[in-house]
Amino acid sequence: MPKQKPTSGVFPVIMAGGSGTRFWPLSRTAKPKQFLPLATARPLIVETLARLKGLAPPKHAYVVCGAVHAPMVKKALPSLPKQNVIVEPQARNTAPAIALATAHVAHVDPQGVVIVIPSDQHVADVAAFQASLDEAIAVARGGHIVTLGIHPTRPETGYGYIQVGEPMSGNTRRVSRFAEKPDRPTAEQYLVSGEYLWNAGLFVFRADVMLEAFKKHMPELSKALEVVRGALGTKKEAATIAREFPKMPATSIDYGVAEKAENIAVVPSNCGWSDVGSFNALSEVRPLDANGNVSLGGPNFLIDSAGCVVVGQGKPIAVVGMKDVVVVDAGDAMLVMPKDKSQDVRKVVEALKAKKLTQYL
């Protein structure tokens, strides 16, 4: 579809507040997933910004993160204006973080189009991704809150889904409903039906449209947000954010706004998206050897082994006669587990906490 002439700017907002445990021992409290070079040789957050190249001027990009990670964000993204690193006073799920970023964008461009994008995902086909975003931006300019929906390729139970509704313009569809993470049979029905897309946590909207949506669907958040907006650019900004942010309900943007809004639309996309949700996912996003192994940071020796994910730190790891296992050396800690148990790495984190081995968390 042809690009509309922009009437206001486009502002990527990269969400980098995550602090998951699914990549332990590589990911730590001080260095969560988005700062790791998981899908390519560059950290996920660096790829995320690079993926938006051409959609918006570099100075329009924002990153929302926790205070402890702000220096790392600035270092990883040297093209980002330092004042565009928005620090969440505390982690309160996505709605408050998006609210804070939207306020910043509205401050400089009230009708600016915001692209909310997680910092820790991977996209194989960037051209297809940008084409989907171009369409989403155009629809957003018309007053819709637009989400990207990923064509599912397997009956995944780890994602939320979006049921598509009536066609709008181009590829864009109305949203019939947002569906929670399904059980396996439901996920299989979703896949077969062709009516469901993965919810990638990617939203495109005009700042003024989202502010209005907060007012309507999250009035408590909106009230605090309006106080923040009144203080932006003043000496009181930091103190006001510190005071008001904790008043915002710790709700996801999906639950707080997207599921309730009438003006919601979805652009289906087939862009080789992955949420890089666990070590298992490295088999999707990384090149495989002839036996389906991923081997990073070698010299690794994969002998009589297939389907494995082996991540080293420069010292040899020998994996002999193994199938579908994850072997990770982080230098100061190691992990070995079956690939399909990748989610269980949280049990290690719990055990480390229980033993107060906080230096490994």
Place this chain on the structure above:
Amino acid sequence: MPKQKPTSGVFPVIMAGGSGTRFWPLSRTAKPKQFLPLATARPLIVETLARLKGLAPPKHAYVVCGAVHAPMVKKALPSLPKQNVIVEPQARNTAPAIALATAHVAHVDPQGVVIVIPSDQHVADVAAFQASLDEAIAVARGGHIVTLGIHPTRPETGYGYIQVGEPMSGNTRRVSRFAEKPDRPTAEQYLVSGEYLWNAGLFVFRADVMLEAFKKHMPELSKALEVVRGALGTKKEAATIAREFPKMPATSIDYGVAEKAENIAVVPSNCGWSDVGSFNALSEVRPLDANGNVSLGGPNFLIDSAGCVVVGQGKPIAVVGMKDVVVVDAGDAMLVMPKDKSQDVRKVVEALKAKKLTQYL
């Protein structure tokens, strides 16, 4: 059986010339298996000497090893007289090594009883082991070459076997024949028959008896050995050994002497012997947790895992949802493999050689 009054001394000869690869990455060219604390917290060679306590005066013990390992032997065994470290000019299998040690013993005590014992095995029941050796020593004094035969506990295909013959005195039997490493069906027959014992590479004999056996069964070796004997204790000793040792056929004592000698006997023993042949064997010799795991050098986190052997170096290793695998961190290299593929670790060593990563060999 009652001890005979000793007419001459007993001289343990610990065979430490081995340089296997089955414990890579823990074992290296510079630090082979016998110097590793595999079965207990002390290196196998230290346990081997300790196991002989009371059978012979400390000053009677000898160790045969390669030049590169002599300093490590002296450091590991401070009670050993330094001049009792016999350096093989080169690795030439067991017959030349035993010949050299026998010459040394004969030099100080022509009828001295030699106990040849590998440096890299484990014995759980030391009292039973010593009782067997006491009997072997007594039989050896009468002019027999005596071997210890271990009651087999499984159809092991990795060991040689000894078929027992007619009873002699006490538990001692004549040897019907030495059998090579069998295939699995044969090993099962051996186990069921009750006639076969494992050949543990442990021999007890009078020095003069073995010198005579060499003369009879290995004349080429004997010729070189007699030249060495003539030079022992003289200024020419080192040069003579360096010149004559390479002339000795690189043959095992089993093949060169034991299989041919008439005066061979075996003392069956039930002493919890293990050759600690691979990481797999650590499950036999080390304490197991409630899920049958061996965990050394932690803090290791074995979660939903059973039958594993995990060896760390002080940094955490998390093993989640795994069954019967070996996970070893040597600090500068790592290994992961199924326990029943333990022998395949040599493939890693071959691969390291092929890539000329000699620092890891």
